[in-house]
Amino acid sequence: MPKKYGGLRRFSLKWWLALPFSLGDIWRRFAPKDPMVHAQCYWWYGDLPRRHPQEVFPEAAYADLRLLNVGRRDPTTSTTLFELGCILMGRAQADARRIVEVGTFDGNTTLNLAANVGEEGLVVTLDLPLEEQEPELGLAIDQALRNVTNRQVVGEQFQDRPEKARIRQVFGDSAKLDWKTLPGPFDMAFIDGCHAYEYVKSDTENALAVLKPGGLLMWHDYAEMEDVSRAVDEFRNRVDGICALQGTRLAVGWKKKA
Numbered sequence: 001m002p003k004k005y006g007g008l009r010r011f012s013l014k015w016w017l018a019l020p021f022s023l024g025d026i027w028r029r030f031a032p033k034d035p036m037v038h039a040q041c042y043w044w045y046g047d048l049p050r051r052h053p054q055e056v057f058p059e060a061a062y063a064d065l066r067l068l069n070v071g072r073r074d075p076t077t078s079t080t081l082f083e084l085g086c087i088l089m090g091r092a093q094a095d096a097r098r099i100v101e102v103g104t105f106d107g108n109t110t111l112n113l114a115a116n117v118g119e120e121g122l123v124v125t126l127d128l129p130l131e132e133q134e135p136e137l138g139l140a141i142d143q144a145l146r147n148v149t150n151r152q153v154v155g156e157q158f159q160d161r162p163e164k165a166r167i168r169q170v171f172g173d174s175a176k177l178d179w180k181t182l183p184g185p186f187d188m189a190f191i192d193g194c195h196a197y198e199y200v201k202s203d204t205e206n207a208l209a210v211l212k213p214g215g216l217l218m219w220h221d222y223a224e225m226e227d228v229s230r231a232v233d234e235f236r237n238r239v240d241g242i243c244a245l246q247g248t249r250l251a252v253g254w255k256k257k258a
């Protein structure tokens with residue numbers, strides 16, 4: 001049996017002792033030396049319960065995971081290494097062999113999923129067409145939330161890897177694409193494309209349509225981005241076990257079985 005995780009303690013003695021008692025303490029809180037600590041202070045959106053990954057994926061807590069290119073991660077555009085670990089734990093818990101990812105970027109997460117799906121597995125990863133740096137999007141969104149990445153890097157981390165045999169790249173706007181043409185049904189969907197509310201809603205609806213009953217849904221940028229958090233919160237009653245994973249910007253849930 002996996003050890004029960006005790007939960008993070010708030011308002012502990014250490015918390016009280018760490019209250020800012022001087023101007024120096026206040027300044028250190030405004031400008032921590034590690035920019036990642038600063039960024040995490042703003043992971044505050046969304047109403048889902050925050051749960052520890054071990055509670056959410058108990059059967060995967062001791063799973064052997066294959067991690068590739070761990071030093072080639074950009075947590076400002078991709079996931080942190082801990083988030084990647086949680087995504088792979090989710091894959092192991094669901095025993096997902098067929099996965100769809102929205103938002104390829106440089107392909108680090110795609111590569112790592114493909115490294116863990118087994119010989120017969122398949123990871124379908126979707127990104128906007130490579131030819132246009134400024135594509136016209138299918139949904140009207142706040143322009144500040146356009147996040148079209150450099151077209152030269154899309155999928156670059158898996159191009160020369162043997163795992164590429166288990167990856168299928170699809171190019172198109174996730175809201176314009178006919179998801180029925182994808183080789184589903186899927187065991188798992190990872191939603192990490194455009195982070196505008198309208199896209200997260202549309203991608204989630206489409207993912208639910210191609211997921212198997214009981215399939216795993218994971219969203220990135222929950223808690224950090226207001227639009228993502230608001231959209232995911234709206235699936236509260238339509239997805240089983242929905243929650244956010246502590247220490248990450250991941251939200252997870254399972255497609256209802258009936």
Ligand SMILES: C[S@@+](CC[C@H](N)C(=O)[O-])C[C@H]1O[C@@H](n2cnc3c(N)ncnc32)[C@H](O)[C@@H]1O
Nearest residue numbers: 078103105109127128148149173174192193194
């Ligand atoms: C945050 S990055 C994905 C990171 C990747 N999942 C990872 O874990 O490394 C978002 C990607 O979604 C793509 N994207 C943005 N809008 C999109 C849309 N409407 N349809 C498909 N892909 C989109 C961007 O080009 C970008 O590469």
